[in-house]
Amino acid sequence: MGHYLRNRLLQAVVVILIIIVGNFILLNAVPGDLVDVLAGRGGDMDADLMASLRARFGLDDPLPIRLLDYIRNVLTGNLGYSWPHSQPVLDVVLQRLPATTLLVILSVITSVFIGTLTGVFAARKAHKLTDVILSMVVLVCYATPIFLTALALMLIFSVQLGWFPLSGLTTAGAEEGILATAADMGRHLVLPVVSLSLFYVAIYARLSRASMLQVLTQDYVRTARAKGVSERGVILGHALRNALLPVITMAGLQITELFGGAVLTETIFGLPGVGRLAYDAVFARNFPLLLGILIVCSFIIVIVNLLVDLLYMKLDPRVELTK
Amino acid sequence: MTLSTPICASADPVSHPAPILTVSDLRIETTGPQPAALLESVSFDIRPGETLALVGESGAGKSLSALAILGLLPPDAMRVAAGQIHLGRTDLATLSARQMRAVRGGRVAMIFQDPLGCLNPVLTVGRQITEALRLHKGLRGAAARARAVELLELVRIPEPRKRLDEYPHRLSGGMRQRVMIAIALAGEPELLLADEPTTALDVTISTQIITLLRQLQADIGLSILMITHDLPAVRMIADRVAVMYSGRIVETGIADAVFAAPRHPYTQGLLSARPRGAIAAGAAPLTEIPGAVPQPNERPSGCTFRPRCPRASALCAQERPAMPPATSGSKAACHHAGTSTDHARAF
Numbered sequence: 038m039g040h041y042l043r044n045r046l047l048q049a050v051v052v053i054l055i056i057i058v059g060n061f062i063l064l065n066a067v068p069g070d071l072v073d074v075l076a077g078r079g080g081d082m083d084a085d086l087m088a089s090l091r092a093r094f095g096l097d098d099p100l101p102i103r104l105l106d107y108i109r110n111v112l113t114g115n116l117g118y119s120w121p122h123s124q125p126v127l128d129v130v131l132q133r134l135p136a137t138t139l140l141v142i143l144s145v146i147t148s149v150f151i152g153t154l155t156g157v158f159a160a161r162k163a164h165k166l167t168d169v170i171l172s173m174v175v176l177v178c179y180a181t182p183i184f185l186t187a188l189a190l191m192l193i194f195s196v197q198l199g200w201f202p203l204s205g206l207t208t209a210g211a212e213e214g215i216l217a218t219a220a221d222m223g224r225h226l227v228l229p230v231v232s233l234s235l236f237y238v239a240i241y242a243r244l245s246r247a248s249m250l251q252v253l254t255q256d257y258v259r260t261a262r263a264k265g266v267s268e269r270g271v272i273l274g275h276a277l278r279n280a281l282l283p284v285i286t287m288a289g290l291q292i293t294e295l296f297g298g299a300v301l302t303e304t305i306f307g308l309p310g311v312g313r314l315a316y317d318a319v320f321a322r323n324f325p326l327l328l329g330i331l332i333v334c335s336f337i338i339v340i341v342n343l344l345v346d347l348l349y350m351k352l353d354p355r356v357e358l359t360k
Numbered sequence: 361m362t363l364s365t366p367i368c369a370s371a372d373p374v375s376h377p378a379p380i381l382t383v384s385d386l387r388i389e390t391t392g393p394q395p396a397a398l399l400e401s402v403s404f405d406i407r408p409g410e411t412l413a414l415v416g417e418s419g420a421g422k423s424l425s426a427l428a429i430l431g432l433l434p435p436d437a438m439r440v441a442a443g444q445i446h447l448g449r450t451d452l453a454t455l456s457a458r459q460m461r462a463v464r465g466g467r468v469a470m471i472f473q474d475p476l477g478c479l480n481p482v483l484t485v486g487r488q489i490t491e492a493l494r495l496h497k498g499l500r501g502a503a504a505r506a507r508a509v510e511l512l513e514l515v516r517i518p519e520p521r522k523r524l525d526e527y528p529h530r531l532s533g534g535m536r537q538r539v540m541i542a543i544a545l546a547g548e549p550e551l552l553l554a555d556e557p558t559t560a561l562d563v564t565i566s567t568q569i570i571t572l573l574r575q576l577q578a579d580i581g582l583s584i585l586m587i588t589h590d591l592p593a594v595r596m597i598a599d600r601v602a603v604m605y606s607g608r609i610v611e612t613g614i615a616d617a618v619f620a621a622p623r624h625p626y627t628q629g630l631l632s633a634r635p636r637g638a639i640a641a642g643a644a645p646l647t648e649i650p651g652a653v654p655q656p657n658e659r660p661s662g663c664t665f666r667p668r669c670p671r672a673s674a675l676c677a678q679e680r681p682a683m684p685p686a687t688s689g690s691k692a693a694c695h696h697a698g699t700s701t702d703h704a705r706a707f
Contacts, residue, residue: 256477262432263472264492264543265465274491278482354527355481 045346049339056335057111057328061104064324070096071120074322094120107328116332117325126329130311134333136206137310139222140229140302141295148234149288152241157277159242160249171242179239187232187305194228201228204307229306233299237291244287248280255279282353289345293338378448379405380550380583381429381468386443388424388433396656398438399424399607403683406551411577411584413598413615415591415630419653420604422587426553429585430470431460447551466496469544473556475536479528485512485539486524489546496547511542514579516572534565541572551583558590570596591634595619603627606653606664609683613690624692625669663695671696 072090076082091097095106110117116126155171162168195203202208206225207218252258253276261275300312311330318326350356388399399421406412414422427433429445431452445452447467455463464470472478480488489511490504499507505524512520515538528536537557544552554573558566570593576582586597594601594615602612603624611624622628629649651668660666663676675695683693691697 256472256474257480259432260472260478260540260543261480263430263464263470265461265463265495265547266491267461275480275483279480353482355529 042343045343049343052339053332053335054108057108057332058104060328060331061107062100064327065100065103067322067324069322070324071322072096111332116329119323119326119329121321121323122326126326127333129326130314130329130333133309133311133314136308137296137299137303137312139226140233140299140308140310141292143226143230144233144237144295145288145291147230148237148291149241149284151234152238153245153281153284155238155242156245156247157249157272157280159246160253161272163246163250175239175242178235179243181235183232183236184301184305186235187228187302190228190232191305201225206308225306225308229302229308232305233295233302240287240291241284245280245284248283249276252276252280278352282349285345285349285352289341292341296334296337377408379407380448381406381585382444382446383425383429384444384446386425386428386445387441388421388428388438389441390656391437391439394657395441397441397607398656399428402443402604402607402609404602404609404612406583406585408550408583409577409581410599411586411597413586413588413594413601414604415589415594415601416604417589417653419606421607422604423555425604426470426555426585426587429553430464430468432464462496465492465544465549466547467549468551468553469547469549470553470555471537471540471544471557474560475533475540476528476560478540479536481528484525484527485531489524489539489543492543492546507546508542511545512539514545514576515539515542517542532565533561534568537561537565537569538572541569541576545576545580548580549582551585553585553587555587556589557586558588558593566590566593567596573597591630603630606659607656608664608693610665610694611690611692612683617690621690622692623690623697624665624694625671625696626665627692629668665694 070091071094072087075090076087088097095103098106107117114127116130118124119126119129122129155175159168159171159175162171191203194200202225206222208221208225212218212221255276258271258276261271266274296311298312299310300316302308303310303313304316311334315327315330317323318330382405384403386399386402387397389395389397402421402425404412404414414425416422424433424438428440429447429452433439440453447463452460452463479485486505486508489508490499493499493504493507497504497507508524509520512523517523517535517538523531523535523539528539531539540557552573557573558569561569573584573586574597577584584597586594588594598615600613601615601618602609603618603626604610605626611618611622611627613623618627619631622631626649629647632647633649634646649668654660654664654667660677662678662680663669663672664680666672666676669676671694673696679695681693681695681697684691
């Protein structure tokens, strides 16, 4: 077990290093840099000033030198400096991380819970009317693009009904205090979480329905019935845990996908998250920031994958992590 | 492989007390617009402490009979169309779902063919035994654990305390079947339905399991319905035999009598298809029964064994042979029933 963890962490270091090198080279192949953006904004910058700015930001060194410098900095915890923010990159990313983390965690919990519940219920009613109707609803959820869901929800519940705030994570000048702040943030997060979850609810519903139907044909389910276990006991005590295994795998994928992939939702709902930050960084040619975001995200992804593996082992004793 | 003379504990079934299980005229059909009969007029009974073996090829309806007793036929696909199943004096069809659950694993327990697939892979052996103890004996916690250890000892599992915390995939095939038996015994059942319990095991382990079942039967007075096509196992354990073919019982009687003098051509064919004596010493080659078991919706008129039977006559096509009334020996549902001195020659 300890042996396994050590190997996995070693692998993680290599993976992150490859991500750094790959992204560094890729981003430097993109035409334009920070100075171009500044020059475009200023409008009257001459070539000398641009060259001196490039020298000041360290943009004129050869690529391998800059790469080595960058890696050396990363190893000491320095992800560079974000000039537009006038702050170290790490600080900028860490400021944005809580909003995204909250969004991702709430969305994963919501979609796993509702999706699995729907799937198990549909499996119990397989091929009956309830199942057919649920399948259609699920298909609609699956096929609707997130931005459309987000805009529709916003129109109905924020603009028309006024139940939820339109944008942002907190209300400016709202009540102080932990409870009040939490309630305020909760109200702001309902619509983003729902729009982000709907698609995944559909995925989990389909996954757990299929998985449950497959598990219910297994011999050990028949054994449980022959033992006198009630129908509820068969589903919850014997079938569900086996049926959950593919759901766990999917949840791991969802977390890692959302950490960088919640851009649309964050943009539409004006949430100060990492996805939004990355989007802005691209257009500002703020490559140190973009690289920093990629590194932080890959770090999170590696950790999440490790946790999923450990959880999987806990749920399925046949999986033994030895290598 | 030569078999020793089977030990037959109950010499005369007629003198036995009332049967604990009576299946009468059971008919199972597929559901759907055109129901096909999977099981037709199946009747048998089991007396306390007795072992009845249901023998026959795959698809004869042996397992269905056992699942029907527990009310575990797949509800979407099959249903009991006629007949009764009595446990003692209770008609099982009259029981509520809750009462039926008390029967399952309580008065009647079942073990299955593939002990790995039949144990839940994500639950420990202990958890799977104590669950049955909780349901049927109301035991929890340390008391349930202590009883589970006793049960594992009863089925001769070494280091029972250690095994409780193991998962099924860590155990050998024979060990898993012993665990299945321990789970089945948890509710202290009167009747054990053993659905091909030795089929997935190799010969040595299979013999051990049969021996264990016989010992348990002697120790705790269990009745067993043994479903199998393992004829040597039948000789070892069965008091009586019912031979099934294509959804019907075609011959039934005291095991010794059936083995010594089979009356139905199908039983005779089954017995000839089994190796006897030393094969290496140039013994007669194995005889097989030509053809295959017909599908439930393609059964021929009259006797369903007719197309494969060497004694088939015009009468067999017209009239389905009925099972004659009870006799002391064996009886067969066949127009041309009878022993032949060398029944292998018929094929």
